[in-house]
Amino acid sequence: MPWISERLRRPDGCPWDREQTHTSLRKHLLEEAYEVYDALEAGATPELAGELGDLWLQIVLHAQLAAEAGVFDLADVQASIASKIVRRHPHVFGDAVARTASDVNRQWERIKADERAAEADAAAADADGVVAGPRSALEGISPSMPALAASQEMQERAANLGYDWPSIDGVLDKVAEEADELRRAATDAERAEEFGDLLFVLVNVARRRGIEAEAAVRAANAKFRRRFASVERAAADRGVALRDLDFAALDALWDAAKAEEKKT
Structure with a gap:
């Protein structure tokens, strides 16, 4: 596959591909990801194979652009994810023990937190020699993510650190509270804020019930x-x-x- 993207980008290759940049390709990456999502709802079909291929092409093209700039290439992309998966699965590739999916999730978040802390320590100190503080557990959640998915991811990360209602009853009580606040909101700004709060709590209900809100x-x-x-x-x-x-x-x-x- 890399040779195809390289050939497309040559001076005698495809005029459209030669004009592309990381920025211009962003919308295509998002479109292909959504088409994969739609295909997944139909199950493992031949159409899914085609959509995964389209998404893979976008990854290859971005890697090709980076290779041309001397930043990284497709092999680096593959090595990066392979290293991450091994590092975050010590119960498979090491001596750690994780007997349930919940154990794995908690371990995954701990490892991510350790990685963020290490990256913060390794980050260059500012001109005054002040070392950057620890990075937030919510860092890395893209602002471009669909709002419901981002909300669920934030609440999942917070829960993995212990910030969670003891039971679903507390969350449902919060839903009633937020619905009442929305009912009593007097201005457009207040209504918008309370509506957002209500949606946020409803996403937490979905998370607690194992439902993907999006x-x-x-x-x-x-x-x-x-x-x-x-x-x-x-x-x-x-x-x-x-x-x-x-x-x-x-x-x-x-x-x-x-x-x-x-x-x-």
Whole structure:
């Protein structure tokens, strides 16, 4: 694969590929990642193989650009992840013991924290000789991540360090509290803030129940799309436009679509 990207980038290669930069390729990387995500929902299909290949191409292209700049190449990328996986699996490649997935997660976060601390110690001191302080456990969570996924990752990291409700009941009580605060919010700014707080706590409910919040909302979106399409078809069969129906009529069509879906 590297020889293909190198060939594409030659002066006599592809005009489009020659013009690409790390910045210009970012949107393509994100698009391909989402297409892999969509394909995963259908399971291990031939389409998934193709989408993984498209994503792999983006990785190869970024490695090629870095190689041309003399920074790193694809072999460095592979060596980096191999080293990280071995380092963070001492229960497999070393003498550590981790009997459950929870043990592995806690160990993983401890190792990451140690790595962050080591990187902070190794970071150059500033001009006054002041060494940088420890890095946050939340560092590395990209601001470009989907908001629900980022929220769940932050709360998972905090929980691994002991900052978590003792039981799900405390989280559910917090949901009720945040919902009440949203209800009482008086200004647009307050409503936006309280709505964000409510969503954040709901993500914590998902985390405690082993639910991937981002995937759950995507599934809810897909369900709404299916049922709303059924409502549209039902209205069309009756020769009426949706805009001409009141809420009660639309809700009745929705309930019918829901009931029909549950039969299948």
